[in-house]
Amino acid sequence: MTTPPRARLVLADGRVFEGEGHGADVRATGEVVFNTSMTGYQEALTDPSYGGQILTMTYPIQGNYGVNDTDDESARLQVRGFVVRELTDLPSRWRSTQTLGQYLEAAGVPCIAGIDTRALTRHLRSHGVVMGTITRDESASEALARLRSEPAYGTEDYVAEVSTDSIYTFNHEAAVVVPENAPHIVVLDLGVKRNIMRHLRRRGCRVTAVPHDTGAEDILSLGPDGVLLSPGPGDPMLLDHVVQSARGLAGRTPLMGICLGHQVLGRLFGAETFKLKFGHRGANHPVRDEVTGRVYITSQNHGYAVDPDGLDSAVEVAQVHLNDGTVEGMQHRELPLFTIQYHSEASPGPHDTEFLFDRFLDSVRNKDASS
Numbered sequence: 001m002t003t004p005p006r007a008r009l010v011l012a013d014g015r016v017f018e019g020e021g022h023g024a025d026v027r028a029t030g031e032v033v034f035n036t037s038m039t040g041y042q043e044a045l046t047d048p049s050y051g052g053q054i055l056t057m058t059y060p061i062q063g064n065y066g067v068n069d070t071d072d073e074s075a076r077l078q079v080r081g082f083v084v085r086e087l088t089d090l091p092s093r094w095r096s097t098q099t100l101g102q103y104l105e106a107a108g109v110p111c112i113a114g115i116d117t118r119a120l121t122r123h124l125r126s127h128g129v130v131m132g133t134i135t136r137d138e139s140a141s142e143a144l145a146r147l148r149s150e151p152a153y154g155t156e157d158y159v160a161e162v163s164t165d166s167i168y169t170f171n172h173e174a175a176v177v178v179p180e181n182a183p184h185i186v187v188l189d190l191g192v193k194r195n196i197m198r199h200l201r202r203r204g205c206r207v208t209a210v211p212h213d214t215g216a217e218d219i220l221s222l223g224p225d226g227v228l229l230s231p232g233p234g235d236p237m238l239l240d241h242v243v244q245s246a247r248g249l250a251g252r253t254p255l256m257g258i259c260l261g262h263q264v265l266g267r268l269f270g271a272e273t274f275k276l277k278f279g280h281r282g283a284n285h286p287v288r289d290e291v292t293g294r295v296y297i298t299s300q301n302h303g304y305a306v307d308p309d310g311l312d313s314a315v316e317v318a319q320v321h322l323n324d325g326t327v328e329g330m331q332h333r334e335l336p337l338f339t340i341q342y343h344s345e346a347s348p349g350p351h352d353t354e355f356l357f358d359r360f361l362d363s364v365r366n367k368d369a370s371s
Helices: 039-043 100-107 117-129 140-146 194-202 218-221 238-248 260-268 357-371
Strands: 006-011 016-023 028-035 053-057 082-083 110-114 130-135 182-188 207-212 226-227 254-257 271-291 295-307 314-319 327-332 336-339
Touching: 006 110, 006 140, 006 314, 016 100, 028 082, 028 117, 028 271, 028 295, 028 327, 039 053, 039 100, 110 130, 110 226, 117 271, 130 140, 140 254, 182 194, 194 207, 194 357, 207 254, 218 238, 226 238, 226 260, 226 357, 238 260, 260 271, 260 327, 260 336, 271 327, 295 327, 336 357
Parallel strands: 028 053, 053 082, 082 110, 182 207, 182 226, 226 254, 254 336
Antiparallel strands: 006 016, 006 130, 016 110, 028 130, 271 295, 271 314, 314 327, 327 336
């Protein structure tokens, strides 16, 4: 059995973790974040909201059920690098077609295994997320010097990297027959996951995805019955062009914003956004509905949040995070427009809030009935 090469994870604050190199033999640089989900590594690796980041999984064993051909949430792996405690090469699942290590290597993504991910997570929780690099061919001091010359995560527009380059019709759910006169939902792709579009198509919708820089008039020319602003990576304060597109859509078509889309619509209605110390990433985040008092367990993946100070009085905070009180949902008092900070499509995570897609489509049908 071949002994894996040595690798290092070097953080910008000088902390160094030594481990084994797996996946691709390349360097990787990005913001180091952690996810607390016990399963769902394939969905997480292909989630565009991880653009520009090195992902750490807190659950100690990764790869135990392999990788299959259907659970990708986008067309490629989106993370810059992967950090795990133990990477198994003996998966056990009937759907598995390859090991996690093979999957990472084929995609050109490096992995470091064998480090104390509990210590790394505690460090990030205490000091906040930080830039880091995975390397096999440099000393710790060499890697640190290179890392400190790299741009900070919050200065880069990762939406432009992960968004589609052209308009396309989503038809992955080939078994679902959708009539030509079905509701037409346009997804403004800021880093959309496939499961969002699956949910819409399974509910009988025609679904079209458009690039992040598509203007309001171009979106409206497609004849949408509703527009969904998708999740995605990075700082929403860099997305003035998306805010401008949303301004041209509000009041002219029903809108739903998820995660980054939620933050963009918050900005549209006067709010600023701020960076969380270590973000919300995992499948067990409690969210309370402020009207009903009901608590939902949600899947989340974001490092920024909406500051409710400055929100237009026409918009109310509808949901909050029970751990830190941050804004998890907003709704307009008059327009067919609402937002959520979490991932109602899961993948991975609980299905508690899938009904919000039905709520969105109810607003679409109500618009048609009143027109």
